[in-house]
Amino acid sequence: MENVKEELTKKSKKSKLERRGRIISFSCISIIVLVVLSIFYFVASRGLSTFFVDNVNVFDFLFGTEWNPGQVGSDGQPMVGALPMIVGSFTVTFLSAIIATPFAIGAAVFMVEISPKNGQKILQPVIELLVGIPSVVYGFIGLSVIVPVIRAIFGGTGFGILAGTFVLFVMILPTVTTMTVDALKAVPRDYREASLALGATRWQTIYKVVLRAAVPGILTAVVFGMARAFGEALAIQMVIGNAALMxxxxxxxxxxxxxxxxxxxxxxxxxxxxxNVLWSLALILLLMSSIFNIIIRLIAKKGAMKK
Structure with a gap:
């Protein structure tokens, strides 16, 4: 009787493997969380030193327009106004997203709704190729092609926000397009069939049914592309001019x-x-990336609630 009870209460081999798998999974998740928290702590501790160790005024840092950390202004504070860089980052990010969104939606509609076979044969490999190109290559192309064209049309040096916008537009286009394709594919086929059954044309179905149903996914794609553009460094550095001026x-x-x-x-x-002021700029980047991620999650959650 005791042997039977022992056999029944003894943990099986599968239960041991399951427990081992849980331990491994929990350990990996814990390491990831620890790494993320360590990054936040390290960047925050360095970035906040500007305000707590060097006694730089937060408002002077965020809204000041003069950037020369090696010099001291008339008020005795370092000249570390970060507003020109903040404005430049947001400007190129929003402009590149505004330009990329129509192209991405058009390409996604063609690949999903109009010509899926040709879209997968032609556009899909092109998009995948654009994703795999290193950012330094985009920078060299912008430096060799976009900057001279802007110089010839508008005069000046050709370097500036416009050149950076066109480079970032090409860089984020594959990301926005791919996610938009997934959003359109996620729209149930019943929506399309019901619209066509009510007498709507294919374009009316695409515009008034499919695209509207896919709005949360498209917005997520746009915000994700903006996050990608906001954090781009090398390519934008090569074409924007790097003048710390408004x-x-x-x-x-x-x-x-x-x-x-x-x-x-x-x-x-x-x-x-x-x-320290450079780490403060890095802290702003980190916080903005977190805000972008929160926005993406909120949009995805809102879209899931609608469904």
């Missing part, structure tokens, strides 16, 4: 948070004001 037009040299970071982080000494 942009007065789209064809004058400007700068972004990432371009100033990549230029200056290797030329400063750890712990100095010049280095």
């Amino acid at each position: 942009p007065t037009s789209l064809v004058t040299p400007a700068s972004t948070l990432t371009s100033i970071l990549t230029m200056g982080i290797g030329n400063t000494i750890m712990g100095t004001v010049e280095n």
Whole structure:
């Protein structure tokens, strides 16, 4: 009797494997969470040193327009106004997203609704090729093609927000297109059939039924593309001009948070004001990336609730 009870209460081999799998999964998740928290702590501790160690005013940093960390202004504070880079980053991000969205929606509609076979044969490989091109190649193309064209049309040096916008437009187009294709494919076929059965044309079905049903997915694709554009560094640095000045037009040299970071982080000494303010710029980038991710999750949650 005792042997039977022991056999019944003894853990099987499958239960041991399941427990081992849970431990491994929990360990991997814990490591990922720890790494993310460590990144946030490291960047925040360095970035906040500008305000708590170097006593730089937060409002002067966020809304100041003069960037020269090595010099002190008339008020005795370092000249570390980050507003020109913040404005430059948001401008190129929004402009590239505005230009990329119609092209992405058009390409996705063609691939899903109009010509799925030709779309998969022609457009899909092209989009995958664009995804695999390194950012430095985009930068060289922008430097060799886009900047001279802008210089010939508008005059000046050709460097500026407009050149950065066109480079980022090409870079985020594959991401927005791919996610838009997935959003259109997620629309139930019943929606299309019901619309056609009521007498709607194919274009009316696409515009008034399919695209409207896919709005949450399309918005998620656009915001994801904006997050990609906001964090791009090397390609935008090569074409924007890297002038830490408030942009007065789209064809004058400007700068972004990432371009100033990549230029200056290797030329400063750890712990100095010049280095701390760069970490503060990195903290702004990190916070904006988190905000983009929160927006994506909210849009996806809203879309799931509608379904």
